[in-house]
Amino acid sequence: MAPRTDPPGKPPPDKKRTASGLDESQLDPSDLEALRKAVVLKHFPLEAQAAMRQPAAWRVASLDAAALHAVSVAIGEARPLKLRIAPLPTRTKLRKLPLPPLRATMRSDLEAALRQPVRRPRILPETLPRPLYKELHRQLYAKYGEQARELIIAAVFPQVPPEVAPTLKVQHELDFAVFRVPEGVSAARLQKDCYLVILRAPGGETRNVILRLGE
Amino acid sequence: MGGLLTVNELGLPTEFIYSEPLTPTKLQLSLYGTTLGRYVMVDVVGKGLLEASQARGVPVVLAQPELLPLATRVKRPLCHLSLSAQRPLSEVGQIRQNSEEEFVAQLSEVQSPYHFRIFDRASFPPEQHLPVFIECAARFDLLEPLGRVTRTLEMIRSGAAH
Numbered sequence: 365m366a367p368r369t370d371p372p373g374k375p376p377p378d379k380k381r382t383a384s385g386l387d388e389s390q391l392d393p394s395d396l397e398a399l400r401k402a403v404v405l406k407h408f409p410l411e412a413q414a415a416m417r418q419p420a421a422w423r424v425a426s427l428d429a430a431a432l433h434a435v436s437v438a439i440g441e442a443r444p445l446k447l448r449i450a451p452l453p454t455r456t457k458l459r460k461l462p463l464p465p466l467r468a469t470m471r472s473d474l475e476a477a478l479r480q481p482v483r484r485p486r487i488l489p490e491t492l493p494r495p496l497y498k499e500l501h502r503q504l505y506a507k508y509g510e511q512a513r514e515l516i517i518a519a520v521f522p523q524v525p526p527e528v529a530p531t532l533k534v535q536h537e538l539d540f541a542v543f544r545v546p547e548g549v550s551a552a553r554l555q556k557d558c559y560l561v562i563l564r565a566p567g568g569e570t571r572n573v574i575l576r577l578g579e
Numbered sequence: 580m581g582g583l584l585t586v587n588e589l590g591l592p593t594e595f596i597y598s599e600p601l602t603p604t605k606l607q608l609s610l611y612g613t614t615l616g617r618y619v620m621v622d623v624v625g626k627g628l629l630e631a632s633q634a635r636g637v638p639v640v641l642a643q644p645e646l647l648p649l650a651t652r653v654k655r656p657l658c659h660l661s662l663s664a665q666r667p668l669s670e671v672g673q674i675r676q677n678s679e680e681e682f683v684a685q686l687s688e689v690q691s692p693y694h695f696r697i698f699d700r701a702s703f704p705p706e707q708h709l710p711v712f713i714e715c716a717a718r719f720d721l722l723e724p725l726g727r728v729t730r731t732l733e734m735i736r737s738g739a740a741h
Contacts (some may be wrong), residue, residue: 466607466623468581468598470631476735477584477595480727485720491689523589523718551591556718 478551481531484521484541484560492520496577500561503575518570519562525554526574534572538562580736581624582728585634590719596631597732598624621648629653638708642725647680650698656708659696660721668692672713674705684709686716693721 489497500520504512521541524532528543535542541560545551557578563571580601585594601623603615611618625646629639630653637655641647644659668675668685675692676682682705685692693712697703715721 463610464604464607466601466603466619468601468619468623468627470596470598470627472594472596472631473731473735474592474595477592477727477731479734480592480730482591482727483720483723488689525589545591551587551589551593554589554591556589 478545478547481542481544484524484543486519486521486539486541489517489520492577499577500559500575503577504561504563504573507573514566515563515571517561518564519560521560521562523556523558524560524574525556525558526576527554529574532560532572534560534562580732581620581628582732583628583632583639584724584728584731585632585637586724588715588718590715590724592727594632594634595728595731596628597735598627600736617645621646622652625649626652629655638703638711640721640725642728644696647696647698650702656703657698658703658708661694661696662690662722663692663694665692672709674709684712686713686721690716 489500492500500517501512504515508515519534519538519541521534524541524543527546527549530546531544533542534540545554555576558574558576561573561575563573565571580598582595582597584592587593601619603611603619608615620643626649629649635655639655639657641649641657641659647657647659650657663683665683667688667690668683671685671688673685674682675684679699680697682695682697683692684695684705686709693716695703695705697705712721
C-alpha cells in the first residue's frame with residue numbers, strides 16, 4: 365500500500381516523522397519491517413541523496429520513486445562513509461646495542477724468545493765465497509800445522525758466535541748446529557762472521573772449531 | 580695468540596712481542612660471524628703487534644699470506660716468503676715477476692730462489708727491500724725464525740715461559 369504523503373510545508377509535529385518528513389505511522393509495519401531488512405546500505409550520489417530527502421509529493425509519482433522514498437525512510441540521513449585509518453606512530457623507541465670492541469693486550473718478552481734454540485743449517489765449504497774459503501784453510505793450517513792435511517772438513521755452519529759455545533750442539537748427523545744465546549748476553553754484542561767448522565781426523569774422531577773468517 | 584719477532588742481521592732476537600689470548604664473547608661471535616677469524620687475525624692481533632713494535636720500517640715476513648691485507652692497515656713493507664722448488668736464477672739479486680702480487684728472487688748463490696708474495700708493489704717495492712733480504716740470506720735461513728716464534732708462543736701458552 366503506498367504511503368500517504370503530506371503536502372510540502374512545515375512538517376507536522378508528530379513523533380514518527382522520518383528525516384524526509386514522511387509520516388511513518390502511515391506505513392504498514394510489516395512493509396516497513398521488510399524494507400528495513402532488505403535495505404542495502406549504499407553511498408548514493410549527493411544528487412540522489414538530496415532527492416531522497418525531499419517529501420514524496422515533490423517527486424515523480426511513480427512506484428519507483430515511492431520505493432526510493434521508502435528506502436530513504438529506513439536509511440535516514442545520508443552520511444558519507446569515512447574510513448578512519450589509525451596513523452602509524454611517527455616515532456619508535458630506538459635501542460642501541462653496544463658492540464663491545466675486540467682488543468688484544470700486547471706484551472714484550474725478549475727473554476722467552478732468547479730461550480728458543482737457533483738452528484743453522486750446514487753448508488758445503490766449497491760454496492763459501494773464494495776469499496772465505498782460502499781464509500778457512502789458512503786458519504786451519506795456522507792452528508793444526510801439518511796435521512791439517514789429514515783433517516777432513518765434515519761440515520761448516522755459518523754465523524755461530526764463539527760466545528754461544530757452551531750451549532752449542534750439532535744435530536741430525538751434522539745437518540744442523542743448534543745453540544742458544546747465553547743468559548745475560550745481548551744478541552747485539554755477539555761476534556759476526558764466525559763459522560763453526562767440524563773436522564774429522566783419520567781415526568774417526570771429530571773436532572769442533574769456531575773460526576772468524578770475516579767478509 | 581700472535582707473536583712478532585725482530586731479529587738482527589745474524590737472525591738473533593732483538594725484540595719479541597706477543598698478544599695475550601683473546602676470547603670473543605657470544606655477542607661478538609654472533610655479530611661478526613664468519614668474518615671474526617680474519618678480523619681478529621688482521622685488524623686486532625696483526626695490526627696491534629706491528630703498532631707495538633719499536634722496529635719501524637723494517638720489512639716483515641708473515642707466517643701466512645692471509646695476513647697480507649695488513650699492508651693497508653700499517654705502513655710497513657710486508658711479504659710472505661717461501662722457498663721455491665725452481666732452479667737458481669742466473670745471479671744473486673735477480674727478480675722474476677710472476678704477477679703484481681708475486682715474484683721470485685735469487686737471494687743466495689747456491690740456494691733455490693725465494694718466492695715472495697706481497698700485497699702490491701706500492702707497499703713492497705722489490706728493488707728497495709731486496710738488498711736486506713740478500714744480506715740476511717747470506718748469514719742465516721730466512722724462514723728459520725718463524726719456527727722460533729711458534730715455539731715461543733707455545734711455551735708462553737703452556738705457562739712455561741718463566
